[in-house]
Structures are given as structure tokens and as C-alpha cells.
Amino acid sequence: MSTVSPPDAPGGPDIAAWPPPAGPAGTYGPALLDWAADPNPGRPRVCLIRGARGSGKSGLLAWFLAGAPAHPHTTVHAAVLAEGLFTDAFAWDLARQLGYGPLAPARLVDRLAADQRPLLLLVADLHRSGRGPADRPLARPRNLVEDLVVPLLELPQTRALIEVGDSGLLDGWAGAGAAETVDLGDPAFAPGPGPAAYDVLTAGLTRTPDGRIRWDEATGDVREHALDQALRAPEPEPAVRELLTDPGFLLHGSPVSVAACLADDRIPAPPGLRQAWRLAAPHLADPELADPEQSTAERAALLHTAALGSSPTLARYLLPLARNHVYSAAWARPDTAVTALAAAPGEPGALVAADPLGDLALLDAATGQSTAAVPSPSTARPNGMAVRRDWSMLLLTGTGALLPTGEDPAALLGRIAVYHGQAALSRPGLRPSAIGQSPCGSLVVVGDEQGNAHVWPLEDLPAAPLSRALHAASVTAVTCLALPDKTHTLVMSAAMDGTVRLWETSADPMPVPVEQRPALVTALAAAPTAHGPVLAVAWNDAVLHLWHLPTGHVRAVPLITPCSALALTPDCHLVVGGTEGAYALALDTVRLWD
Structure with a gap:
């Protein structure tokens, strides 16, 4: 076992950039900085902070974190407070901090393995992690260590500063010389009382006339620990059942505690709750959304969206609260996978939707009902499409081929397909990678792998499109709007x-992007609304950005399922489609950007 040594390397961090060290920070802080800033690749990449409760471990980590940005090698890329987290919840938090959005543990490890950028991770209270029934693996810190922490530490770019207390966690790493150790010892410490028993915890809470607890009036500590203490009761079943069937608790209680409880198949749950929680929990666990100061309506809208397709009873309870928010779910069809969406010109509120088999259907954006089948080529598997008023279509397949279909007497769409097919044959970088249309169907826009956008006006089709190089990388999504003056696009x-990027076609493209993030856009949609044109941007880190184009204001909305297709109607129904189904949000554009 190795221990940290005093700092002696030149060019290391300046301790003056940190708060004045006191207590354990004064004793161990300089050596901790030396470990963090040492560029020697032979030095252990893991530093364990040991010591009994009350020895000052958390204070030492807080001191280190306060000055960490002062030196490139000490900059912490993510700091996870592991107390009360099980493996999934730890992964959600870490992935969110790294800019990936909430991810499952295996997907997080895969993303980091592909990323390979240096990562300094700080983990507090690893020895106090775990959640759920005490006899299940999720309740034990070692489960988190084996399932996620060790795979993260095995990535060669990962360095980690981990508080393990006196638990013995990761002793094997230290024993093999793969970790250094700071041991703060075993001071005399009298632990304070833990959370009260469930019946004591809830005894004085306000109740409704029918006996339900008013969880919105309970303290944050009570909401956080109520289900944990119910599981520890001598006879837990009645209390746990009461909580899992109480929509008020599901809305205000700990989403991590509920997720850990529902992971135990022995515990009965209302029909559809497990499916709804699988979708909602990664977002409800976001510290910003879990903050009791945040709007109850926002949490209700998110949980209502997740419950609508699987838990009708919960969805009905949440609907009045959800409707107070700036968006609320109009419908959900988890059984309907969607690969492409496009407005049906001349049919207000109607969309053409494609499924993974290539079947096309007319979809009502307000209700989610399939109103008619649409003829489609049996061999096409579109991941994008443009639709004309005469129901002729231009389908984009996964190979980059453009396929015209339907009655097209003037062969306009065929000419577009031939143009791009010939261009791709002569220059492979010009192969189409995205397609979009204006809501009225008068314009088609094609993006290619070289980063160009090509605009085709269908009313008077030119021999070649209006084209501009907008990006330095392959286009992933594209859409367009013909503005009301009919002279600007x-x-x-x-x-x-x-x-x-935004390009008004009568002028040069804007010199800088309107938005750039360390994530990928998977779909775009735009529509003219009563309050001006709106752009919807779906990102692969589970967030949707809604732009009010006249003002530049943007609103972030969680995506509860992966999105590969978007459609926005002028009456502000936003349809989200992907491999896990489709759902629609009704947007209140009066308040959306307040």
C-alpha cells in the first residue's frame, strides 16, 4: 500500500489558490494536491480517503474541490455524492455532469471508453452508498463498486479521488499498489441519531380528509427518507404499499429511493408504475428538478408524460397539475416506434409517420390516432422524408439514397433524387444525410455528409438547388420555414x-452557430405559431431545446425516450418519435419562454 507523499514537483498547483487549509486540510491537503497534479504516468491513478466517521474526510474533499479549477491537473470533471445512491442513480448523476445526459451504467462506461479524454472523478461517501431493501444487492456499497466504480477505474484515462471511510472498499486496489491512501485515522466520535422510524417520521404530518399525507407540506428530509424507513419497519409491506400507491408521494418523494424499491420485483407496485418510473426517474433525480424550490408543476408534467402510456391512474391524478406547466403530454404510444415524421401539407395537424419496417401512416398530432395508411414502397426503410400536397414523397434511406414515391406527374422529386444521386457518385462526401421540408410543403431541404444544405423550391424547380456549406461535419438534421412574407426562407x-446553424437564404449564413454543445442533434422541427416561428432541437443527451426564433429565447425540456424524429404543428403540438415509441407535448407558447 502506498501513501501520498509531500509535494516536491515543480510546476505543481499553488496552494495559495485554495482556501486557507485548516484541520485535516492543513495536514493532508498539500500531499493531496501533489497526487492530483503529478503528471507521472507511473503514479497510481486512484487516491482513497480513509478514516472513521467524524475524522474530517468530507471537509478535506470540500477543501480540495474549492480550489481544484486553479490547476489543469487538479480540475475535477465530476463530483458525485454517493450517499444513498445505487448503481443506476450514480450513473445518471455522473453522466449528467459529464454532459452525456442520464445514462445506464453500461452505456456510461461505453461512452467514456470511446471518449478517452482525461477524467478526474471525485466521489464522496462511497461507503454510504446503496438504496432499497436491505437484503438486496442494490443496498450494499460493494454492488456499486463492482458494477460501476471498478469498470470506471479500469479505463486508462480515469483518475479518481474516492472517500471510502473505514469500509475496506477498494482495498484490493490499494494492496496491489494501484491506489494511494490518505488515512485520517479514528478520532473519538459520537454519531448523531439517524432518521426516525417510519411511524414516528410521519406521525405529525398533515393529512387530507381521506387520510393521505400531504407530502407537498412535508420537509425535504422526511420526503427523502420516508420510503427508506418504511422498508426498515418491522412489517414494511403496508407502509411501502401506501407510499407506492400514493401519487402525492411519487411526485414529492425521493425518486432514487422509489427507483431502488421498484428494482426489487418482490415488491408489488401499481400496474405500469415500473415502466413509468424507468422513463421518469433519471430526470426526476436531476438535482435541479428534485429541488423542492422548483415548480411542482414541472415535476408533475414530467411524471405525467412518463405515466401516460403505461399507468393511466397515475396519469389522471397528475393531469391537473401537469396542465399548470408550460408543457404537458397530450398522448403517448409506447408501442409505436417511429423513424421519421413529416407534416402532411394541406392537412392541418396531420403528420406522416414511418415505422422501422417502412410502413407509413397518417397521424393526428393532437390525439396520436392513426387515421389512415399511406402507400409506401415495400423496400424503403426511411429515416427521413419530405411530403408534397399531392402526397408524393421523397424518402431518405439509411444508405443515403433518396427515393421518390407516389403520384408525381412532373417528376419533380425524381429530379431531386437524380441530382443528389449523381453528385454522391462523383463526390461521396455529397451523399445525403438528412432531409426536411417546410410545413406547407413548398420547400425541400437536403443536408449532406460534407456539411452542405441544399434548398429546393418545388413550385418552380430549378436545375440545381440553392446550396451553402454550413458545417464542417456531416449534417444530422435539417428543416426549413417559408416566412409569412413569402420572400424569406x-x-x-x-x-x-x-x-x-440558421441560414436565411437571401443572405449569407450566420458566421457563428446559434448553438453548439458537446452532444449530437438527432432531430429538428420548426413551425410558424401564433407567437412567431419556433424551432425544436432534440439532442442525444436526453434534452430538447425549444427556440423562440424572433427573440432567441430557449427553453430546455427533458426527453424521456430517445428521439430520432420530431414534428411541430402550428397549434404547438410537438411530437417526439423514436425506437421506444412516440408521444406529444402540448406547448403553452404564451409562457414557455417567460
Whole structure:
């Protein structure tokens, strides 16, 4: 076992950039900085903070974190407070901090393995992690260590500063010389009382006339620990059942505690709750959304969206609260996978939807009902499409081929397909990678792998499109709007470099992106609304950005399922489609950007 040594390397961090060290920070802080800033690749990448409760471990970590940005090697990329987290919840938090959005543990490890950028991770209270029934693996810290922490530490770019207390966690790493150790010892410490028993915890809470607890009036500590203490009761079943069937608790209680409880198949749950919680919990566990100061309506809208397709009873309870928010779910069809969406010109509120088998259907954006089948080529598997008023279509397949279909007497769409097919044969970088249309169907826009956007006006088709190089990477999504004056066209595009660009076609493209993030755009949609044109941008880190184009204001909305297709109607129904189904949000554009 190795221990940290005093700092002696030149060019290391300046301790003056940290708060004045006192207590354990004064004793161990300089050596801790030396470990963190040492560029020697032979030095252990893991530093364990040991010591009994009350020895000052958390204070030492807080001191280190306060000054960490002062030196490149000490900059902490993510700090996870592990107390009360099980493996999934730890992964959600870490992935969110790293900019990936909430991810399952295996997907997080895969993303980091592919990323390979240096990562300094700080983990507090690893020895106090775990949640759920005490006899299940999720309740034990070692489960988190084996399932996620060790795979993270095995990545060669990972360094980690981990508080393990006196638990013995990761002793094997220290014993093999793969970790250094700071041991703060075993001071005399009298632990304070833990959370009260469930019946004591809930005894004085306000109740409704029918006996339900008013969880919105309970303290944050009570809401956080109520289910944990119910599981520890001598006879837990009645209390646990009461909580899991109480929509008020599901809305205000600990989402992590509920998720850990529902992971135990022995515990009965209302029909559909497990499915709804699988979708909602990664977002409800976001510290910003879990903050009791945040709007109850926002949490209700999110949980209502997740419950609508699987738990009708919960969805009905939440609907009045959800409708107070700036968005609420109009419908959900988890059984309907969608690969492409496009407005049906001349049919207000109607969309054409494609499924993974290539079948097309007319979809009512307000209700989610399939109103008619649409003829489609049996061999096409579109992941994008443009639809004309005469129901002829231009389908984009996964191979980059454009396929015209339907009655097209003037062969306009066929000419577009031939143009791009010939261009791709002569220059492979010009192969189409995205397609979009204006809501009225008068314009088609094609994006290619070289980052260009090509605009085709269908009313008077030119020999070649109006084209501009908008990106330095392959276009992932594109859409356009013909503005009400009928003389200006807005093209909106996104690419593999994480940029979103706006181009008004009568002028040069804007010199800088309107947005750039360390994520990928998977779909775009735009529509003219009563309050001006709106752009919807779906990102692969489970967030949707709604832009009010006249003002530049943006609103972030969680995506509860992966999105590969978007559609926005003028009456502000936003339809989200992907491999896990489709759902629609009704947007209140009066308040959305307040």
C-alpha cells in the first residue's frame, strides 16, 4: 500500500489558490494536491480517503474541490455524492455532469471508453452508498463498486479521488499498489441519531380528509427518507404499499429511493408504475428538478408524460397539475416506434409517420390516432422524408439514397433524387444525410455528409438547388420555414460537430452557430405559431431545446425516450418519435419562454 507523499514537483498547483487549509486540510491537503497534479504516468491513478466517521474526510474533499479549477491537473470533471445512491442513480448523476445526459451504467462506461479524454472523478461517501431493501444487492456499497466504480477505474484515462471511510472498499486496489491512501485515522466520535422510524417520521404530518399525507407540506428530509424507513419497519409491506400507491408521494418523494424499491420485483407496485418510473426517474433525480424550490408543476408534467402510456391512474391524478406547466403530454404510444415524421401539407395537424419496417401512416398530432395508411414502397426503410400536397414523397434511406414515391406527374422529386444521386457518385462526401421540408410543403431541404444544405423550391424547380456549406461535419438534421412574407426562407441545420446553424437564404449564413454543445442533434422541427416561428432541437443527451426564433429565447425540456424524429404543428403540438415509441407535448407558447 502506498501513501501520498509531500509535494516536491515543480510546476505543481499553488496552494495559495485554495482556501486557507485548516484541520485535516492543513495536514493532508498539500500531499493531496501533489497526487492530483503529478503528471507521472507511473503514479497510481486512484487516491482513497480513509478514516472513521467524524475524522474530517468530507471537509478535506470540500477543501480540495474549492480550489481544484486553479490547476489543469487538479480540475475535477465530476463530483458525485454517493450517499444513498445505487448503481443506476450514480450513473445518471455522473453522466449528467459529464454532459452525456442520464445514462445506464453500461452505456456510461461505453461512452467514456470511446471518449478517452482525461477524467478526474471525485466521489464522496462511497461507503454510504446503496438504496432499497436491505437484503438486496442494490443496498450494499460493494454492488456499486463492482458494477460501476471498478469498470470506471479500469479505463486508462480515469483518475479518481474516492472517500471510502473505514469500509475496506477498494482495498484490493490499494494492496496491489494501484491506489494511494490518505488515512485520517479514528478520532473519538459520537454519531448523531439517524432518521426516525417510519411511524414516528410521519406521525405529525398533515393529512387530507381521506387520510393521505400531504407530502407537498412535508420537509425535504422526511420526503427523502420516508420510503427508506418504511422498508426498515418491522412489517414494511403496508407502509411501502401506501407510499407506492400514493401519487402525492411519487411526485414529492425521493425518486432514487422509489427507483431502488421498484428494482426489487418482490415488491408489488401499481400496474405500469415500473415502466413509468424507468422513463421518469433519471430526470426526476436531476438535482435541479428534485429541488423542492422548483415548480411542482414541472415535476408533475414530467411524471405525467412518463405515466401516460403505461399507468393511466397515475396519469389522471397528475393531469391537473401537469396542465399548470408550460408543457404537458397530450398522448403517448409506447408501442409505436417511429423513424421519421413529416407534416402532411394541406392537412392541418396531420403528420406522416414511418415505422422501422417502412410502413407509413397518417397521424393526428393532437390525439396520436392513426387515421389512415399511406402507400409506401415495400423496400424503403426511411429515416427521413419530405411530403408534397399531392402526397408524393421523397424518402431518405439509411444508405443515403433518396427515393421518390407516389403520384408525381412532373417528376419533380425524381429530379431531386437524380441530382443528389449523381453528385454522391462523383463526390461521396455529397451523399445525403438528412432531409426536411417546410410545413406547407413548398420547400425541400437536403443536408449532406460534407456539411452542405441544399434548398429546393418545388413550385418552380430549378436545375440545381440553392446550396451553402454550413458545417464542417456531416449534417444530422435539417428543416426549413417559408416566412409569412413569402420572400424569406429560414434553413435550420445541425451536424456531427454539435452545432446548430440558421441560414436565411437571401443572405449569407450566420458566421457563428446559434448553438453548439458537446452532444449530437438527432432531430429538428420548426413551425410558424401564433407567437412567431419556433424551432425544436432534440439532442442525444436526453434534452430538447425549444427556440423562440424572433427573440432567441430557449427553453430546455427533458426527453424521456430517445428521439430520432420530431414534428411541430402550428397549434404547438410537438411530437417526439423514436425506437421506444412516440408521444406529444402540448406547448403553452404564451409562457414557455417567460
